[in-house]
Structures are given as structure tokens and as C-alpha cells.
Amino acid sequence: MTPTIDWTAITTTLDHQGWAILPALLSQTQCTETEALYADPSRFRKHVIMGRHGYGEGEYRYFAYDLPPLVAHLRQTLYASLAPLANRWHERLGLETRFPATHADFIANCHQAGQTKPTPLLLQYRAGDYNCLHQDIYGPHIFPLQVATLLSTPGTDFEGGEFILTEQRPRMQSRAAVVPLTQGDAVIFAVNTRPIRGTKRDHRVILRHGVSTIRTGHRATLGIIFHDAA
Ligand SMILES: O=C(O)CCC(=O)C(=O)O
């Protein structure tokens, strides 16, 4: 259903820079089919018009349970590959929570704590739209990494609309990264904080992500967040 991924290389990159690209996670057909789900309201639990909340311009819908099979598959398999890294980050950050090996066990913890609403989402942007820098935190249970997959083709479907990450280091100025994605590529990135190695000890940096203004055309994304929402 999805390509083989070199998790050793991805993990090294995530440790080094806090984000990594999974090239061609989805095929062109999978992108088209996933984007087409947007038109079926019965698939979703909530529709958000971003301008009404000051989140930017554009819109998104959170999937309802049961998730579409591809989305459920990605959420389970990506979680299982990322959980060991999430645990190492928590150890280095001095955070007590450890993550179970399977997504089913993690989501059971979320549900027990009242975080029961599914968070995977489809986003849609048109010319002039943008997504303000933000963090996807929906309660005390936070899995420290998330994944966004670009469903449209830059240069053909849209121009502008770059995926942006910023990193705020303690007592230092913020650093920005522009993540180069093409259709079907996914970016894995830190939800909230990540450790970076200092000369004496690890430091905690705070990340935010967003999307620059779409200049022309139409851009769609599939977002996979591993914790559920309260
Ligand atoms: O459209 C994008 O690339 C950003 C999506 C996003 O904010 C998310 O998946 O959490």
C-alpha cells in the first residue's frame, strides 16, 4: 500500500533537523483518491473555515471514525516506526511519558483521558490562502511527531504555498525552514518540542508549522496527527 522507508536514515535526519521528507509516500492515484474524499461530508466530523478563527485562509475537515483505510493504515504504520524515536526524545527532554509500541494502545490512552475525537484531516487552499504558524496540540496527550502529505503538484496545480517550519531556540532568534515537497511527498516534523544537542547538554526547541500564501491555483494536504482531540 505504501513504499519501503529507510527508517534509520529518516531517524538520523529527524534527530539532526527536527523534520524529514518521506519521498513519494503516496502515489498519484492515492493522492487523487484521497483528495476526492473531501467532497463527501459523511466522511468527516468537522469542517473548519480558517478565516473565522484567525488561523489563516483556507479550509479543512477532520475525518470521522472509521478513518478511510489508507489513512488508518498510515496512522498505524507511521506511528509504530516513530514511537522509538518519540521515546528517545522524551527521555532527552526529561519528559516522563513513554509511548506504547502500537498506535491502538496509544489511542486507548488518549480515549481514556477524554481525547476521543479523530484528528487526521484534509486541507484545501486556493489562491490567496495561507496557514498561520501553529501547533496541533489537542489535549495533554501529545505524540511528539506528525506527518503532512502534499496531494497536489507544485508548479502545475499551484504556485507559492510552501510548507514552513520555525524553530525557537532558548534565548536565541528563531530559525525557519522551507520544506521542498512534490505531489505524494510527506514531511514528518516535531509537533511541539524537540531536543537539540548543545555542547554540555540537550536543549529544548519549540517548533511551529504553517503554509506560505498560495499565489495561484489550488493546493491540498492530508494531515496525520497521532493523538486524538478532547
Ligand atoms: O497544508 C499543509 O501543508 C499544512 C497542514 C497542517 O497544518 C497539518 O497537517 O497539521
Ligand SMILES: [Fe+2]
Ligand atoms: Fe497543522
